[in-house]
Amino acid sequence: MLALGIVLFTALLLLAITYLRRKSPAVLRRIEAFERLNRVVGLAVENGTRLHISLGRGNLFTARGASALAGLAMLRRLAERTSMSDRPPIVTSGDASLSILSQDTLQAGYRAAGAEDQYRVSTGRLAGLTPFAYAAGTIPVTRDEMVSANVVIGDFGAEAALLVEAADREDTHLIAASDNLSAQSILYASAQDPLIGEELFASGAYMGAGISHEASLQVQDILRWLVIVAIVGGSLLKLMGII
Amino acid sequence: MRILTAVIAMASGLIVLLGYFYPLDALTQLRIMLTDWAIIIAAMAVLIGIANLVFVQMDKIRKREKNSIYGGLLVLALIATFGLGLIFGPGHQFMRLAVDAIIVPVEASLMAILAVTLVYASIRLLRRRADVMTVIFLLVAVIFLIAMMPTPFGPVPGDWLVTQFAGMFSRGGARGLLIGIALGTLLTGIRVLFGIDRPYGGN
Numbered sequence: 001m002l003a004l005g006i007v008l009f010t011a012l013l014l015l016a017i018t019y020l021r022r023k024s025p026a027v028l029r030r031i032e033a034f035e036r037l038n039r040v041v042g043l044a045v046e047n048g049t050r051l052h053i054s055l056g057r058g059n060l061f062t063a064r065g066a067s068a069l070a071g072l073a074m075l076r077r078l079a080e081r082t083s084m085s086d087r088p089p090i091v092t093s094g095d096a097s098l099s100i101l102s103q104d105t106l107q108a109g110y111r112a113a114g115a116e117d118q119y120r121v122s123t124g125r126l127a128g129l130t131p132f133a134y135a136a137g138t139i140p141v142t143r144d145e146m147v148s149a150n151v152v153i154g155d156f157g158a159e160a161a162l163l164v165e166a167a168d169r170e171d172t173h174l175i176a177a178s179d180n181l182s183a184q185s186i187l188y189a190s191a192q193d194p195l196i197g198e199e200l201f202a203s204g205a206y207m208g209a210g211i212s213h214e215a216s217l218q219v220q221d222i223l224r225w226l227v228i229v230a231i232v233g234g235s236l237l238k239l240m241g242i243i
Numbered sequence: 244m245r246i247l248t249a250v251i252a253m254a255s256g257l258i259v260l261l262g263y264f265y266p267l268d269a270l271t272q273l274r275i276m277l278t279d280w281a282i283i284i285a286a287m288a289v290l291i292g293i294a295n296l297v298f299v300q301m302d303k304i305r306k307r308e309k310n311s312i313y314g315g316l317l318v319l320a321l322i323a324t325f326g327l328g329l330i331f332g333p334g335h336q337f338m339r340l341a342v343d344a345i346i347v348p349v350e351a352s353l354m355a356i357l358a359v360t361l362v363y364a365s366i367r368l369l370r371r372r373a374d375v376m377t378v379i380f381l382l383v384a385v386i387f388l389i390a391m392m393p394t395p396f397g398p399v400p401g402d403w404l405v406t407q408f409a410g411m412f413s414r415g416g417a418r419g420l421l422i423g424i425a426l427g428t429l430l431t432g433i434r435v436l437f438g439i440d441r442p443y444g445g446n
Binding site: 007011015018069070125129143164192200201216224 | 264282309435
């Protein structure tokens with residue numbers, strides 16, 4: 001009952017803030033990774049190189065699917081912005097359903113930019129179904145396909161280090177985020193621009209995916225404060241022997 | 244069509260969610276049926292994904308792209324494994340050999356490369372980002388490794404204290420990150436459930 005209450009409260013809060021946000025756009029704090037991403041997207045279009053978006057292995061039937069959905073929201077914006085490029089972006093994923101959704105999202109981005117005829121189904125690829133098969137299937141894309149920037153966003157494990165290393169070897173830009181704690185620590189140690197914690201879910205808002213994404217960030221902040229109050233309050237009550 | 248796909252997705256999502264919260268017989272049956280359908284669709288998606296993989300590699304070979312020979316090798320191995328699996332079944336000795344003699348050693352080699360890559364990344368970390376947080380990150384990683392590693396002389400003195408003390412902070416930090424991720428997951432799920440985000444049907 002409590003869980004359902006939390007879901008309903010969050011949904012109502014999201015709808016209310018989305019409605020209120022229509023009049024006043026959000027002011028977002030500066031995250032260097034997103035600023036750099038905006039720059040490298042523009043550069044990739046100008047110099048005729050390619051963007052590689054790696055969506056990870058987030059299975060949509062598990063909680064890990066949320067990071068994949070966050071990656072798809074980002075992909076939608078990136079596809080729209082780079083559809084006019086000489087070399088279209090390539091998307092790799094490690095889950096079959098996610099791979100089909102990535103093709104659908106790419107096509108939607110091209111359609112929104114009025115360039116649907118430029119869309120090629122081969123740009124949304126399934127790279128491998130196990131962690132290392134996925135890494136082994138993704139590395140050649142970074143190496144052989146004129147990629148100038150890699151966006152690694154989604155559910156990854158330790159194999160993320162191999163993707164980062166491949167991007168480093170080719171001297172390409174890399175923006176990386178994962179919902180997995182091991183991958184986050186690896187990305188912190190090895191990536192130029194790692195996104196830590198829930199910053200992964202902020203990607204839509206920073207890429208201009210709409211008011212609902214900005215409202216989501218605000219709801220997350222409100223819920224985080226409620227969690228803090230609950231933890232501190234619960235600890236104090238426990239200390240006083242009330243609960 | 245786009246509205247129809249959104250309505251079907253939202254209705255399915257809400258039924259499955261309600262089925263979890265209210266285990267009424269009718270709702271549970273409906274939830275199980277929808278989940279079974281989803282599993283069948285996921286299995287079909289794997290076949291489509293593999294077909295996509297083959298087409299991409301064949302296209303590379305046809306255009307004589309760089310390193311396309313590996314694509315050819317992949318397609319050949321796929322056809323051979325698939326054929327043997329169909330003829331002998333997945334439990335046959337040949338299939339076990341394909342896993343034990345090829346896939347496991349290859350993945351183990353990648354794991355070994357990963358270990359070297361991580362050590363190299365740690366060495367380069369200070370050159371890449373020289374700030375207080377980086378120094379703390381490296382120090383904690385080294386202290387943890389020393390405290391946890393087996394030595395020929397037995398445990399390092401004070402290792403229990405180190406793991407407990409440093410572990411207290413790292414566990415707290417990990418929980419903080421996980422709470423943030425859980426909140427992000429909740430909001431992303433709600434956006435999809437209510438059709439605000441629709442990463443399907445070409446929206």
